[in-house]
Amino acid sequence: MKKTTLRKNLFYLTATAVMVAMGTALSFVTVQIPIGGVIIKQFSVWLVTVYLVSIICGPLYGMAAGFLCDLFSTLLNPAGGGYNPFFAAAHIIAPVVIWLIYAVAFKKVKSVFIKIPVTVAVTQAIVYLPINTFLIWYFYSSKGFFELLATRSLSLIIEIPVFTALLFALVPLAKKLAEKIVK
Secondary structure, X not given: OOHHHHHHHHHHHHHHHHHHHHHHHHOOOOEEEEEOOEEEEEEOOOHHHHHHHHHHHOHHHXXXXXXXXHHHHHHXXXXXXXXXXXXXXXHXXXXXXXXXXXXXXXXXXXXXXXXXXXXXXXXXXXXXXXXXXXXXXXXXXXXXXXXXXXXXXXXXXXXXXXXXXXXXXXXXXXXXXXXXXXX
8 A cells, every 4th residue: 555545544534533523522512493482403513524524535434424423422412312323314425415516516616615605505405404304203203294394494594604604714724734644
């Protein structure tokens, strides 16, 4: 194995481990979004770590980060009951979508001001929102699916700009760090 390949893989593994630790810690910092006295969303920025790992290290590392963050945060703070592995589905699918949009579809686009908002908006709207809403509806809710989807979709108004702003700051820094270390 080449020295640069070994350094790259070691960096990716280390970066993923650090992001899993950060994501697990950030999962305890939450903001609840109420509408009409009903909490529609418990909002946390820990998903930014999954976005970062997926963009910098690729979809396999992103899948590992998403699954492990979900597992560790639930094991350390089982607020809604025990661990439900079905909820990890979105965290396993999303890194592939993130990577496909950011690295494949926008490969020739240099501006992060186009790549990041589109990546976040599409991933949140077609992966996290429908999958997690369906699972909440199926396992826990007495409301209709579309009623739950409509109320939960309002949280995208907050999630997309917050995640986008954080990634605007973090992606260029992480890319520079990765380039320096992998050399």
